[in-house]
Each structure stands twice: as structure tokens, then as C-alpha cells.
Amino acid sequence: MKNSHSLALVFAASLSLTACSNKKVAPDMYSGFLNDYSTLKEQQTPSGQTILSWTSPALATSRYTQVYLTPSQFYPQVQPTGRIPQSTLSGVTRYYDAALRQELGKTLPLASGPGPNTLVVRPAITQVATSTQGLRYYEWLPITLVAAGVSTAAGIRDQDSEVATEVSLEDGSTGEVVAKVVRKGTGVPLENDKQVMTADNVKGVLDGWATDLSQSYVVARKASLR
Template identity: 30%
Template sequence: MNHLVKIILLTCLISTLVACSSRVPNTTEQSDFLTHYEQLQEVKTPSSNIIKAWKAAQLETTKKQKLIFTPIEFKPLNKNNKMGDKFTTILLNYTNQQIQHELEKHFELTQHSGPEILRFEGIITSVDATPEDFKFYEALPVMLVVAGTQLAVGSRDADTNIYFEWKVTNSVTHTPLYEAIRKNKGTQLSNTEQTITLEDLKEAIDTIADEVVPNA
């Protein structure tokens, strides 16, 4: 293998690693829950996270409107995103509690639809543990062998992640007024064979709840 080919392969590999370390969901990490994924733009949140979001010009969040809160559901992206029933229940209960509490600060919650009443809906699409983001020095050929070996035996640190999509619509016409998707990192596990618990994801869920209202 000549020197030029090695450089090309290494460049491609580094690009792949950078893409894998992205904290913004890509097209394979989104469901069919939202209406127009192509309208979503990257936005920096107060917590310095990057999310993808879109807001209609007519959505007014400076005044306290009425809003129907629809409990968060788990809608797995694919068969690999399954969670046990007990963990799903615990996760959804905590997520609903935190998000509803935040919405109550900005909206008057109601159970009745109306022309001027909004509806909030959200889903968790996945909870997973992925190998810790590669450091720059690990992109060197000699380190890739070591890092690859560590990953294969499951001894590498793993990042926990939770994927969340949500939207605000008109409760009568169902017209989209706000749509967003995000991927938040939870507690780091010592390896990919550990079991993820609610405690590992609480901080990530709290951040999602704090920033669930547009321009809050």
C-alpha cells in the first residue's frame, strides 16, 4: 500500500469517527414522528447542547397560552432499541414528571381542545450505550489497533445516550408550530456491558425538560 493510499484511508477513517461522535441525531436516528425533518436547523441551547429545531412564525411563547400535555411515549427506532417493560415505565414516569413540570411554568395546562389551544407531544426513540468518542490521538494508525481491540472485548468506556423528539401543534387543526429532535449524553459507563439505569439518564432528562419550551 503506497503512502497516498494510506493518507486517503486515514482521512476517511477520521471523518467517520468525527461523524460517529456527533451529538446531533442523524437521519438514521430519527423516526417518522415529526412532519418535516428537512426543515430542522441546528440550534445551540442554553446548556450548550446542539439540537435540531424548527419554529413557526405564528407560535407565541411570551404569553401564557393553554396547552394540552400528551404523555411522553417510547417509540423505538428499530428492533435494536428495545427496553424492558420495567425500565421503560420508570424512564417514562420520570420524563413525563419533569417535562410536565416545566410546561406548567409557561402554559396553562388543559385537557380540552380549542382553536387557540396548543398540544404538546413527545417520544423517546432510543436509549443506548455507545463506545466513548475517539480522542484525536486515537486516530493514529498504531492507536487504532489498540482502541479496536479494547472495543472488541468490551473494556472501553461507553457513553449513555437518550434520543428525544417533540412537537407543538394546534390542538384542532394539528398544524405544526414547533418541531425538534435531540440526542443527550448521560452518565459514562465503564464498559458497554453495564446496565443503564434511570440514574445514568436523570441529568440528560432534566436538561431536555429545562429546554423543551421554545425560547424559554
């Protein structure tokens, strides 16, 4: 009886670990920021990450000479909390914009507004949250599961800092959507469920998103020239 109980606990722990390590955005987490999610497919980014995205052939064949970045926004609107204050929310969008400007500016000149031959990039932050980390492999043993359960109940387990984005790339003349991206990431963990999350916790994630977006466009353009 004890063995079967232990196996059940180990199985539950493995499920917890799997669920917490999955970085793909589930359909029930789509925010509604994008006009259509039915065309999204799993794709590999230049950095090797798996995301949901769609690209129209028009993105590669259109001769965009500049890029316009609309200020990132929270969609839907979020309210600050004690653990994620307004300073964090503002810091996230401000840093995301800066990272996108820096990386996209390496690929195309930055424009002051939409227009002919302009690729418009509209980014949204669709989630900023914290969650209790899943059990690590060394916590699967029955004797350590008890301690892990106690630490979770007491709120002293590390907390993941999570952020998600949806990005629409559009033609500056027609407004036609030429690409879409949906992804999420996990930043620097918090020590417990009392620590305040800051923009610093997810800056590495935002940098990675910006780099991948810029490099993905480069890859698409090169493919069209072959």
C-alpha cells in the first residue's frame, strides 16, 4: 500500500513539473489581441525556442524599407497589485519597446509612423504573473515530497516570473497582417510569494523575444531571395 501511495506521489510530481515547464501558450490563454488564431502553428525561432506563429508569403516578398514600432500595450488591461505594482508594469512595456527598437533597428531603419514600404510591428503583453515553481527531479522521492509540500503551503518555495506576448506585423500601406506571433517565457525566479516582481525579472525574456523577431524577419527575407 505504501509503495502504491509513493508511486502516486511521484506521478503527481512529474505532472507538476511537466505543466510548469511548458512554455507554449494554450488556446484558452489567447487574449483576443490578434484578429485570428486559427492559422498559428508551432515553429522554431532562430534561437531554438518553440513558439506559435504564422507568416504570410507577403512578408518575405514585400520590399519593406523601414519598420514602425507601435508602443507596446497590455491586452487586456491589467491592474497593479502588491506583488506586481504599476512601476513593474510600466517597466515591462518600456523595456520591451526599447529592446524591440534596438533589435529591429539592426534590420531596418526605424520609421516615425506607418506608411508605404513600412512594416508595422504591434506588440502586446498579454500576461505578467507569478506562479509557484514545479517540483525538481530530486524532489520526486517520497521522503522529500513531504518537505516540498510543506514549503509550498508555507509560501516559501521559489516563484516563477512569467510573461507572455502577442505580436502582429502589418503592412504600413494596406493594414494587411503579414505575420503573427504568440509566445511566453519564464524570467528570473522570486524567492517566495512575498517578493515583489520587477521588470528586471523578465528583461532577459524580453531581450530574447526582440532578437528572435528581428532574426526571423532576416531569415524570411533571405529565403525569398533564393
